[in-house]
Structure formats: C-alpha cells, structure tokens
Amino acid sequence: MNSTHPLARQVRGPVLAPADDGYAAETAAFQAGLEQRPDLVVGALDADDVRAAVRHAAARGMPVRVQATGHGVPAASEGGLLINTRRMDGVRVDPAARTVRVQAGARWEQVIAAAAPHGLAPLNGSAPHSGVVGYTLGGGLGLLARQFGYAADHVRALDLVTADGEPRHVTAREEPELFWALRGGRSGFGAVTGLEVGLVPVPRLYGGTLAFDGALLADVLRAYRDWTAGGLPDELTSSVMAIVYPDIPALPEPLRGRHVVQVRVAYTGDAAEGERLVEPLRTVGPRITEKLGDMPYTESPTIHADPTDPHPYTGTNMLLSDLDLAAVTEFAEQGGPGAEFFSVVQLQQLGGALARPPRDGNAVGHRDARYSLSVLSVAAQPEEAAARAFHGRLEEPLKPWAVGRFLNFLFGAVDPGRLREAYEPETWRRLEELREAYDPSGLFRTEAATGS
Numbered sequence: 063m064n065s066t067h068p069l070a071r072q073v074r075g076p077v078l079a080p081a082d083d084g085y086a087a088e089t090a091a092f093q094a095g096l097e098q099r100p101d102l103v104v105g106a107l108d109a110d111d112v113r114a115a116v117r118h119a120a121a122r123g124m125p126v127r128v129q130a131t132g133h134g135v136p137a138a139s140e141g142g143l144l145i146n147t148r149r150m151d152g153v154r155v156d157p158a159a160r161t162v163r164v165q166a167g168a169r170w171e172q173v174i175a176a177a178a179p180h181g182l183a184p185l186n187g188s189a190p191h192s193g194v195v196g197y198t199l200g201g202g203l204g205l206l207a208r209q210f211g212y213a214a215d216h217v218r219a220l221d222l223v224t225a226d227g228e229p230r231h232v233t234a235r236e237e238p239e240l241f242w243a244l245r246g247g248r249s250g251f252g253a254v255t256g257l258e259v260g261l262v263p264v265p266r267l268y269g270g271t272l273a274f275d276g277a278l279l280a281d282v283l284r285a286y287r288d289w290t291a292g293g294l295p296d297e298l299t300s301s302v303m304a305i306v307y308p309d310i311p312a313l314p315e316p317l318r319g320r321h322v323v324q325v326r327v328a329y330t331g332d333a334a335e336g337e338r339l340v341e342p343l344r345t346v347g348p349r350i351t352e353k354l355g356d357m358p359y360t361e362s363p364t365i366h367a368d369p370t371d372p373h374p375y376t377g378t379n380m381l382l383s384d385l386d387l388a389a390v391t392e393f394a395e396q397g398g399p400g401a402e403f404f405s406v407v408q409l410q411q412l413g414g415a416l417a418r419p420p421r422d423g424n425a426v427g428h429r430d431a432r433y434s435l436s437v438l439s440v441a442a443q444p445e446e447a448a449a450r451a452f453h454g455r456l457e458e459p460l461k462p463w464a465v466g467r468f469l470n471f472l473f474g475a476v477d478p479g480r481l482r483e484a485y486e487p488e489t490w491r492r493l494e495e496l497r498e499a500y501d502p503s504g505l506f507r508t509e510a511a512t513g514s
C-alpha cells in the first residue's frame with residue numbers, strides 16, 4: 063500500500079497521499095468529528111521513521127501533526143504531514159524499577175495488562191484504549207489521581223524528535239527545560255517517540271458505581287459535595303457523571319433511555335473500609351444499579367465503561383475553587399434531558415496528591431483547584447460551533463469559582479483562549495518561549511495553537 067512518494071524510500075512504514083489506498087484508514091481517528099486531510103500521512107514503525115518524516119516536512123515547511131489513537135485530535139486540518147504512531151506500540155515493564163517504557167503509539171490497556179502480573183498498575187485514565195503518550199503529555203488525570211497525582215508527575219524520560227529533525231533523550235538532567243515543558247505542556251515541542259513512566263503497587267482496588275435516577279440529581283450533587291468536603295482519604299478518587307443514556311441494547315436494561323446520575327469510586331484501601339466510606343452516598347435514595355466491590359486492577363476500566371467506538375464530540379472543562387451547589391446543579395440540569403445536544407456532565411473531586419507538584423516541577427497547571435467540572439457533547443461539523451456556544455452558556459454562572467482548565471478535557475477544535483487557561487500566566491509564557499526556541503518555524507504549531 064506504500065505510495066511511490068520519495069519519502070517512502072526513507073521510511074519503513076506506509077507513506078500515503080490522499081489518492082492512495084489505505085489513506086482513509088491511516089488518517090481516521092477516535093474523534094470522528096474533525097476531519098484530517100494531510101498531504102501526506104506516515105504510518106511510522108519506529109523512531110527513525112518519525113525522524114525521516116519530520117526532516118521531510120521541515121525541509122518543505124509542511125506543518126506536522128502527531129496522532130496515536132485520535133482521542134484528542136486538536137483540529138480539523140487540511141494539508142501538512144500527519145505522523146500516525148499507532149504501529150509503534152511496544153511496551154516493556156521493569157518490575158524492579160517500577161517503570162514502563164512505551165513507544166509512542168502504546169495504549170493504556172496494553173500497559174495495564176503488562177504491569178498486572180508484577181502487582182503493578184499505571185496511572186491511566188478512564189479510557190483504556192486511549193494513548194499513553196498523548197494522555198501523559200496533557201497531564202493525565204487518572205483513576206488513582208488523588209493518591210498518586212498526575213501521570214505527568216511520574217515521567218522519568220522521553221525520547222523526542224524536535225523540529226530540526228534531531229532525536230533528543232529528555233530527562234531531568236539531560237534536557238531539563240524540555241523535560242519540564244513536555245510534562246503537561248503537551249504540544250508544540252516535537253514528536254515523542256518513546257516514554258518512560260512510573261508504575262504504582264496497586265494490584266487491586268475497591269470500587270465501582272452507584273447509579274441514581276436523574277430526578278435525584280440535586281440530592282446526589284449535595285451528597286457528593288458534603289462527602290468530598292468531609293475529609294475523604296487521598297486513597298479514594300471519585301467523580302459524578304450525569305447522562306441521558308441512549309435507548310440501545312448494548313446498555314444494561316435499567317439504564318436504557320434514562321437520565322442517570324452515577325457516582326464512580328476507586329479506593330485502594332481494603333474493601334471493608336471502602337464499604338464504610340461509600341455508605342453516606344446510599345442515604346441519597348434508591349439506586350437503579352449498584353456495582354461496588356473488590357476487583358483486580360485489570361477490571362478497573364469497568365468503573366467508567368467509556369465508549370470504544372469512534373464518534374464526533376466536543377467538550378470543555380472548568381477547574382473550580384469550590385463546589386457551589388446551586389451553580390453546579392444548574393450546569394448539570396442544563397446538560398440533562400431536553401438539552402440542545404446529547405451531553406455528558408462530569409464532576410470530579412481533585413486535591414490530595416494532585417495538589418502537590420513533583421520535586422522538579424512541571425507544566426501541569428492549577429494544582430490548587432478543588433473540583434473539575436466538564437461537559438462533553440456529541441456534535442459533528444457544522445454543529446460544533448453551536449455546541450460550543452451551548453457550553454459557554456452553561457459555564458457562565460460558574461465563572462466566580464473558575465480557576466482554569468484541564469488540558470486533557472478540552473475536546474474538539476483547539477481554542478487558543480481556552481488552551482492558555484490551562485496554565486498560570488507565567489507557565490504559559492515559559493511554554494511559549496520554549497516552543498519558540500525549539501520550533502522557531504512553528505512546524506508543530508498546528509497542535510499547540512498560537513499564543514496570540
């Protein structure tokens with residue numbers, strides 16, 4: 063399927079132009095709402111392929127994008143060169159060092175499976191099929207976040223090809239500026255070809271979900287506020303999701319077509335203590351379903367049961383200094399039945415280890431935030447703009463408590479204004495200076511958006 067393009071002679075993986083067979087599959091993404099039409103797509107097999115692709119693009123001034131799974135495609139695009147890393151999916155666990163080394167296209171489900179036999183777990187998020195690298199560069203807010211912090215806090219080393227086509231090994235000692243920036247700053251520095259990140263000794267956890275009827279939305283949110291304000295241990299990470307489930311056979315019968323408010327819990331302490339900790343939530347009222355219990359870490363993706371099929375979506379997020387019950391309830395109600403767009407609202411307690419930066423610091427912003435509030439709507443072009451306007455209206459009443467944004471939960475086309483809000487002004491300024499220094503021609507600017 064390789065084209066006759068001259069770059070194909072320097073690259074082992076496929077090099078495809080729009081007219082070539084396989085082009086559509088190579089440019090497809092989990093995010094189905096933002097079409098990418100690069101002039102060339104390179105299905106890299108290794109770091110040498112990535113380097114050849116970057117050099118080719120740099121010599122011709124072609125903008126470069128990088129994609130692993132396409133969960134976080136930053137924009138619809140036309141032209142340029144896309145590096146698809148999905149074939150670079152090597153995963154190697156070092157049980158003694160409690161680390162994993164992954165290639166650029168590895169997915170969390172692979173790491174979960176490889177780490178489990180050693181009693182270890184990664185700091186993955188809710189979607190096991192999302193990419194390790196994109197998630198971690200964007201901070202990485204995971205199932206065990208309050209106990210261990212952001213995934214970015216646990217990165218030991220990165221391999222990066224910068225805009226000059228040079229490979230760089232990035233660690234706290236070797237390239238300290240890039241090491242600081244890539245962990246949370248994500249885009250605009252180059253193409254990451256490999257990553258080494260810490261694992262944690264978590265073979266099992268107590269957790270699951272309590273699902274309530276949407277009529278209890280305000281009561282669930284009140285209970286969640288009181289519960290999370292009442293000194294929960296850092297070993298407990300939780301969130302609330304409100305959704306109007308579609309009426310489809312793939313869902314458990316009691317949830318189909320119903321407005322549901324679900325509390326999701328992951329607790330690494332013992333099950334008896336976990337039971338005791340969740341008890342106050344049960345006082346809210348009857349549960350439609352309740353699935354809580356001890357599980358091996360390998361089963362933890364069942365807690366969120368994220369969708370696995372590609373679809374179009376756009377979404378935004380606010381980091382909050384406090385949970386104002388009236389404003390958050392209003393936000394969740396507006397995103398519920400009768401909303402302009404099919405939407406999912408998610409509220410998550412932060413704090414714990416998330417508030418404590420690693421010793422050497424990194425670019426992850428707003429560690430003082432106490433809650434994250436997100437909305438994600440199913441919307442393809444041309445409705446995306448209307449969905450964004452809808453999100454803007456939902457957010458308005460929460461502005462007094464807004465301290466920033468969480469990069470990984472900003473979905474849909476990159477919006478420079480929102481992107482900046484993911485960082486304190488000083489952090490953003492430093493990131494922009496480093497982007498300018500390492501990529502003066504803006505080869506990778508396609509993903510970082512401009513600071514203007």
Ligand SMILES: Cc1cc2nc3c(=O)[nH]c(=O)nc-3n(C[C@H](O)[C@H](O)[C@H](O)COP(=O)(O)OP(=O)(O)OC[C@H]3O[C@@H](n4cnc5c(N)ncnc54)[C@H](O)[C@@H]3O)c2cc1C
Pocket residue numbers: 128129130131132133134135136147166186187188189191192193194195196197198199200201202203204248249252253254255368369470471509
């Ligand atoms: C269903 C769902 C659930 C999610 N749950 C969570 C969650 O619990 N916690 C959380 O923190 N996030 C979560 N996310 C967000 C997700 O982590 C980000 O969208 C992340 O960027 C996805 O990375 P990817 O490689 O899978 O996606 P891609 O779209 O392939 O990559 C996303 C971006 O990452 C950058 N990138 C990827 N690979 C490279 C590379 N090799 N070099 C340089 N840059 C690169 C690029 O900017 C790219 O545009 C979720 C997303 C979805 C859709």
